Amino acid sequence: MASEYIYVVIYPNGEISYTAEGVTFMCDDPLWIMISPQSCLQQLKNMILMNTGLIGKKEISTLIYRMPVAVASSFTYQKMHIKSDQHVSMMFSYHRSIGSIYSMELCVKLQDVGGSSSSSNNVEEMRNSGAAFVAPAQNTEIPDQRPFPNVHVAYPEGMADGLADSSEEDEIENDSGEEAELVPETQPVQGERVIPSVVEPVNVARVGALSSGTPDHYLHLSLGPMNSTNVEDIPSNYGLTGEMELEVGMKFVNKDAAMLAVKNYNIRRSGEFKVVESDHSRYVCRCKLFGDQCSWMVRVAKTRASRFWEVRKYQGPHTCLASATSQDHAQLDSNVICQHIFPMVQADATICIKVLQGSVESAYGYKVSYKKVWLAKQKAIARIYGDWDESYNQLQRYFNALQTFVPGTIVDLQTRPYYVGNTLDRESVMFHQVFWSFPSCVEAFKHCKPLVSVDGTHLYGKYTGTLLMGIAQDGNNNILSIAFALVERENTDAWCFFLTNLRRHVATQPAVLLISDRHAAIKAALEREGCGWEHNVYCIRHIASNFATNFKSKEAKRHIVSAAYSKTQAQAQYYLELVRRSKCKS
Structure with missing residues (x-):
């Protein structure tokens, strides 16, 4: 049962501060409790109050989640206000996606029932009220094992492919009137010495002297330089919260990380800026009201002697009056949103847009x-799974691997010549359609009923297409997918391609029955010579659905289905007679 609950550290009336690690919660006596991830917001609040012994005495006015965001090889933390059931569901889903963090942290603001906020003295009352879980001893650190994550949010080194050529590129207004800045080389830090570590000789044989065969230089190795870290090689730990002030000397691993930091800073402060200069070596921004109303500006440049981008000049913070009347922010584009929702999409690619919208609103305060948000999710999916073109390029390799490591896999991949304009590209081909089936499916069908149901479903993406499938049924009425095909659309050629391969490679027994809907392309394909299907019938579900479309009688529809499932001809005729009577009444 323990695995069904999540450990949560509660900070009653805790203080919220900002450190190099981002948001930090503090209170005199934090409490440990266990909460079910299926809880709604009210259940979560009740569970907290019940475990603290204050149910009926206090109520929770504010609930804040300390949300970890992967940054390089560590984490930074930002606030997430929990205000709805959607937020609770998203919080638990996000915590599961991190995996490497042992517990969740919640800061709880308490107040008297129907009254004002409670004082910090109530923490002692909670601790002594007989709650199921009490605070750990003072100076006891909460276990927090954090291996290197494979999600990089604040420093997106791999983001260039997905975001560099975005249509939302910042507009550059070259009105600086300044000469191009010559970025000097960053001087090495002086005054630091690397103290060599002397390796003591190890007497492996436990005798009076070392082996004379050990080279002398092995006994005096200087390992200091191996473990030393140059200050120039460490980027600044500027999280996506934007709570920290920018300052001269901050370093970012690439231009994209610098752009995200500048955007997050302005979004958090409801300020807007314009890009004055942006190229391969510098990124210069000014407040839109730069001049008499505001002096905010930042210049980030790539130094010659370092691989990082560094803040070389900064005038801040904003001195203009921030306008918060708009529900959206110009700099809160899909690139920024992509960075925020990336861990959630990576944990669950089917997460709905509404949930992501709620997360963005909770984090930034704007209704995008x-x-x-849909565009941001597509960019996140492209970063996780690769883009559409790359996905199609991997098809041949994927099927080759299947046939190599799963012997007996049946694959029929067809391509077409590829033309660039009117010129044939002899080095490339264009995907047309593919059929495949696994040897386990072929073997399993030998023990199933001698019938196959076929149908197709549309694929939604950049290149759309249709997935065709063949379904078998065993003696216990369990279904089994036995054949698959990706085709351009449901036409006669596509169905003929699928049905011919299905009959030739999978359903090879004589007198196999084919069940389908009354699609015109399937009927035309079955009439083609060489298709191989002698017996075919129509799916009763589709027949009943079509019947109900033309005759608005639910009773007659039930009789149609009963007639199809009849075991004898007399029983079938009985139900068909009931259908005729129902039609006459209608």
């Missing part, structure tokens, strides 16, 4: 459009 459905389209913008």
